[in-house]
Amino acid sequence: MNITIDGLCVVGKSVVGRRLAKQLGYIFIDSGLLYRYFSLTYFYLTNEQIQTKLITQKKEIIKNPLFYLKEFNIVYNLDKSTYILNRKRAAQLAKNNEIRKVINEIIKAFTSSKGFVVAGRDASINIIPDADIKIVLTADLTTHVARRYLENYDDYGKNIPYFDIKKDFLLHDLHSYKFIEDATKVLTLVINTTRMTIDQVSLLDQLEFYLCKLSVKSERASNRILFGHSFSFHNTNSHSANSATSLMGVGYPWYS
Ligand SMILES: Nc1ncnc2c1ncn2[C@@H]1O[C@H](COP(=O)(O)OP(=O)(O)O)[C@@H](O)[C@H]1O
Numbered sequence: 365m366n367i368t369i370d371g372l373c374v375v376g377k378s379v380v381g382r383r384l385a386k387q388l389g390y391i392f393i394d395s396g397l398l399y400r401y402f403s404l405t406y407f408y409l410t411n412e413q414i415q416t417k418l419i420t421q422k423k424e425i426i427k428n429p430l431f432y433l434k435e436f437n438i439v440y441n442l443d444k445s446t447y448i449l450n451r452k453r454a455a456q457l458a459k460n461n462e463i464r465k466v467i468n469e470i471i472k473a474f475t476s477s478k479g480f481v482v483a484g485r486d487a488s489i490n491i492i493p494d495a496d497i498k499i500v501l502t503a504d505l506t507t508h509v510a511r512r513y514l515e516n517y518d519d520y521g522k523n524i525p526y527f528d529i530k531k532d533f534l535l536h537d538l539h540s541y542k543f544i545e546d547a548t549k550v551l552t553l554v555i556n557t558t559r560m561t562i563d564q565v566s567l568l569d570q571l572e573f574y575l576c577k578l579s580v581k582s583e584r585a586s587n588r589i590l591f592g593h594s595f596s597f598h599n600t601n602s603h604s605a606n607s608a609t610s611l612m613g614v615g616y617p618w619y620s
């Protein structure tokens with residue numbers, strides 16, 4: 365079986381994905397790690413140059429999954445400031461559709477057999493559209509920003525102003541919202557993590573995973589399980605969400 369976990373940043377994809385994979389004896393692939401790895405490897409190249417490099421390198425990478433799945437982890441050895449800087453560069457890289465295509469092809473090739481948990485914002489739509497179980501993690505805007513603030517502060521010792529984080533989020537993450545919206549429409553387990561701790565999300569995940577598995581067997585089409593809070597579109601009781609709506613000039617359907 366293959367499992368996808370979709371969601372924008374800091375909804376817990378990596379933590380939950382890693383725990384789930386460990387529990388099942390599966391391999392966890394964080395697609396964000398590939399964006400960070402290639403942006404690190406080719407830090408000073410333009411997106412177009414990186415695109416050419418990746419197209420040439422793709423075959424070699426696909427032939428050596430075990431080596432590369434380990435190799436990608438060098439990103440975790442970066443010093444804290446470089447890590448944050450590289451994350452920004454990765455966000456730019458991710459806006460290039462050709463690069464996205466190559467990265468997705470690499471992960472697709474790695475996961476052509478079963479036994480993988482793949483996290484990313486387009487995992488269930490573009491990477492493994494035929495995944496057996498698709499989990500979507502969501503959070504409201506304020507939570508996204510607050511978690512990123514805490515992550516920067518606690519993990520990297522950086523006191524990055526709330527407003528800058530929000531601006532970054534709107535610039536770099538919101539464009540992927542469509543993926544998440546689409547992912548919630550397919551066979552899926554949707555968990556709104558806004559008022560949940562990461563442990564609660566993981567536990568719920570593990571528990572409902574089995575439920576979901578059973579439902580997959582019995583009735584694929586009608587299986588959509590929603591957790592966290594009632595599933596609705598809202599942007600009325602949050603100043604932040606309203607700002608986002610007007611800033612982007614689009615509807616801003618945060619799940620609450
Ligand atoms: N439900 C949650 N409650 C509190 N903090 C969370 C929650 N989910 C994620 N986080 C925090 O957000 C940060 C990013 O988590 P991660 O799993 O890497 O998210 P993602 O892979 O979705 O970007 C971590 O510091 C993590 O502890």
Ligand SMILES: Nc1ccn([C@H]2C[C@H](O)[C@@H](COP(=O)(O)OP(=O)(O)O)O2)c(=O)n1
Pocket residue numbers: 372373374395396397399400451454455456458459483484485486487536540
């Ligand atoms: N499937 C993916 C995975 C990551 N990305 C982007 C999102 C981020 O800007 C970078 C790095 O991803 P990563 O998941 O490590 O970053 P976050 O901590 O979630 O912001 O790549 C993407 O566009 N599509």
